[in-house]
Amino acid sequence: QKEVEQNSGPLSVPEGAIASLNCTYSDRVSQSFFWYRQYSGKSPELIMSIYSNGDKEDGRFTAQLNKASQYVSLLIRDSQPSDSATYLCAVNTERDDKIIFGKGTRLHILP
Amino acid sequence: EPEVTQTPSHQVTQMGQEVILRCVPISNHLYFYWYRQILGQKVEFLVSFYNNEISEKSEIFDDQFSVERPDGSNFTLKIRSTKLEDSAMYFCASSESSSTGELFFGEGSRLTVL
Numbered sequence: 001q002k003e004v005e006q007n008s009g010p011l012s013v014p015e016g017a018i019a020s021l022n023c024t025y026s027d028r029v030s031q032s033f034f035w036y037r038q039y040s041g042k043s044p045e046l047i048m049s050i051y052s053n054g055d056k057e058d059g060r061f062t063a064q065l066n067k068a069s070q071y072v073s074l075l076i077r078d079s080q081p082s083d084s085a086t087y088l089c090a091v092n093t094e095r096d097d098k099i100i101f102g103k104g105t106r107l108h109i110l111p
Numbered sequence: 112e113p114e115v116t117q118t119p120s121h122q123v124t125q126m127g128q129e130v131i132l133r134c135v136p137i138s139n140h141l142y143f144y145w146y147r148q149i150l151g152q153k154v155e156f157l158v159s160f161y162n163n164e165i166s167e168k169s170e171i172f173d174d175q176f177s178v179e180r181p182d183g184s185n186f187t188l189k190i191r192s193t194k195l196e197d198s199a200m201y202f203c204a205s206s207e208s209s210s211t212g213e214l215f216f217g218e219g220s221r222l223t224v225l
Contacts, residue, residue: 032211032212034213042219043202043216043218044154044214044216045216046214049212088153088154090212090214092212096167097161097166097167097209098167098169099156099212101146101153101154101156102153103152104154
């Protein structure tokens with residue numbers, strides 16, 4: 001059974017600071033990793049995908065993957081109030097066509 | 112920008128009734144998914160669909176549920192004999208490739224079972 005674990009938060013971060021969101025997963029053969037943002041009452045929206053160890057940067061967002069530690073993180077630089085949302089970590093393996101989501105971390109950017 | 116569309120946005124039904132939720136995936140996508148999210152809980156995988164057949168399903172997706180692609184554009188989720196605990200937001204998603212797994216979600220259909 002694949003599990004994806006996230007701290008539910010809320011995580012409060014001052015505007016302009018770096019927000020750090022973490023995720024661990026249980027299935028060692030997981031291959032694809034994703035961060036989605038979900039605003040209250042809305043559908044998940046893909047922010048980042050990462051497939052190999054290391055860092056991947058896209059604008060203010062950096063995803064970090066460490067397969068040995070089964071750990072994925074998302075850094076948001078220069079946090080804005082509009083970044084306030086729930087961030088969902090999601091994981092896939094190539095052996096099945098099923099992407100599993102964590103419960104999400106609620107992020108609150110303090111103006 | 113291409114998007115996944117879902118109808119209805121909200122459906123209220125009586126317990127025991129059948130419900131059909133409809134989705135139009137992004138046109139060049141080949142992989143289709145249904146997820147549900149009970150209020151305040153996590154996004155749960157229900158089923159994936161490729162090449163006109165189910166490729167994966169979760170333990171939630173029992174005989175009460177079925178999916179169909181009746182034509183070249185629609186992808187439907189049927190829930191037979193609805194129960195109170197089926198009340199949730201149901202999200203349809205599509206992906207160009209299962210190996211990338213980048214899902215694009217519709218806005219969701221909120222189902223309320225009374």
